[in-house]
Amino acid sequence: MLDAQRFPFTERLDEFGTPDAVPSLPLTVSYRNNSIEVSGLLDTGASVNVLPYDVGVRLGAVWEEQTTTVLLAGNLAPVEARGLVVSAEIRPFVPRRLVFAWSQTNDVPLLLGRMNFFLEFDVCFYRSQLAFEVRPRS
Amino acid sequence: MSVTELLPTLQKLSRADKLRVMQFLISELAREENEAQLEHGATYRVWSPLNSHEAAHQLAKLLEEDKKGSDA
Numbered sequence: 723m724l725d726a727q728r729f730p731f732t733e734r735l736d737e738f739g740t741p742d743a744v745p746s747l748p749l750t751v752s753y754r755n756n757s758i759e760v761s762g763l764l765d766t767g768a769s770v771n772v773l774p775y776d777v778g779v780r781l782g783a784v785w786e787e788q789t790t791t792v793l794l795a796g797n798l799a800p801v802e803a804r805g806l807v808v809s810a811e812i813r814p815f816v817p818r819r820l821v822f823a824w825s826q827t828n829d830v831p832l833l834l835g836r837m838n839f840f841l842e843f844d845v846c847f848y849r850s851q852l853a854f855e856v857r858p859r860s
Numbered sequence: 861m862s863v864t865e866l867l868p869t870l871q872k873l874s875r876a877d878k879l880r881v882m883q884f885l886i887s888e889l890a891r892e893e894n895e896a897q898l899e900h901g902a903t904y905r906v907w908s909p910l911n912s913h914e915a916a917h918q919l920a921k922l923l924e925e926d927k928k929g930s931d932a
Contacts, residue, residue, distance in 0.1 A: 767908035769910060769913060769915060790918055791918075795911050795912045796906060796909050823912075
């Protein structure tokens, strides 16, 4: 079994000035010949991975070329989204294919959800230690 | 360790250390209360598309098609 990789929670102040810590995972996403470094919020409450619009554009994806239309729930219900498959590398692991609901808004963080981030990776949260561990599924 | 066991130990501390323990407990209580607090009337945005089952199904199909295309 592969060793888990440990990452720190990202500490920040929320809009009330209260200290907050979020499990934000650094990863490299690639599409065709473009790669960019991003951070994804680990969100076990999300049915799907969600990609902000500008990240897809920076990857060179073309909205009109993506033919899978998906309907999102919650705050994202009014936002149009289309399916986009990208390669995602979480060092030191080999890249995996992740499928995203590429949303037509930038007012959303990159979310790593159950389809299919949590199918590809096991995660343990240690909030009291401000850390989490990620390991590819075996 | 229970409070009953802890109290005799605390009693033996110097005045300065007792004050330090007090300060520690006060800051711990303040931190816990602060963490548990929600602002009245505030808006907390929850972006999670919680029950997007149809979207998950469609994306799973897209992933499968992409995999077939990559393997071909």
